[in-house]
Amino acid sequence: MSTASLTAPGPGGASTGARGAGYRVTYPRVLRSEWSKLWSLRSTWYSLAAVVVLAVGIGLAIGATYTDGGGDGPGDPVDTTLLGLNFGLLILPVLGILTTAGEWSTGMVRATMAAVPRRLPVLWAKAAVFGAVSFVLLLATAFTTFPLAQAFLADTPIAAGLGDPGVTRALVTTAAGAALIAVLGVAVGALLRSIPASIGAFVAVLMVVPNVAPLLPYAWIEDAVAYTPLAAMEPLAAADPRPDLPGIGAALVSVALWAAAGLAAAGLRLRRSDV
Secondary structure, eight states, rough: OOOOOOBBOOOOOOOOHHHHHGOOHHHHHHHHHHHHHHHHHHHHHHHHHHHHHHHHHHHHHHHHHSSSSTTTTTOOOHHHHTTGEEEEEHHHHHHHHHHHHHHHHEEEEHHHHHHHOOHHHHHHHEEEEEEHHHHHHHHHHHHHHHHHTTTTTSSSTTOOTTTTTTHHHHHHHHHHHHHHHHHHHHHHHHHHOHHHHHHHHHHHIIHHHHHHHGGGGOHHHHHHTTTHHHHHHHHHOOSSOOOOOOOOHHHHHHHHHHHHHHHHHHHHHHSSOOO
């Protein structure tokens, strides 16, 4: 990896190049830098707070108002109580776009790339930091929201506990899948480098196209749409997924591949184009 070191003369005119090794650009230092930049943004605090408040608030509202019949049919206990996390599937990717495209919009990226000349470690660090923060936040929110909502659902068809089959797995895979979609937002922002264009592309490709594509008269399109990121979240968020949905492993791998493909495209542009 390229290094940046200080080589000022030491006592007696001796070079302090050896001591300058402490200033080398290393991946842990790049991670620490991206961590600091993420938490210095006011939008980070607002967005993460919104995800938690919406998930917990909607989960409690569903638990308190759920009735068996009268329009509320039995559903999956995890998918129903975590309905509020659907807002996180929009909020977190948009925040991910802001962390990357926002740097290009403000011009701060020039300083970042001057400090890390090889460039790609910056992208990997942004994705790793944002993905880890998203996963931990979503996992904690899921494990908080589910039991709180279930406290109101004891005598309903969707009553369940953490020890019931598929429940804990669904909470974990919901957080993992949503965190990967958040990383995809980071990739889209780094690829397009424009906040409006990145948000527009994310909404169009991941939300609009999957809803419109099944209208075409081709049977294979509907099968393919099931492996788009948001559609793949359906089996991941269910304790007992429907048999017509992709398997848990296939759904998780498909979301991971989307995130990986986005990062690969962003990395390729980063290496081949000027900042």
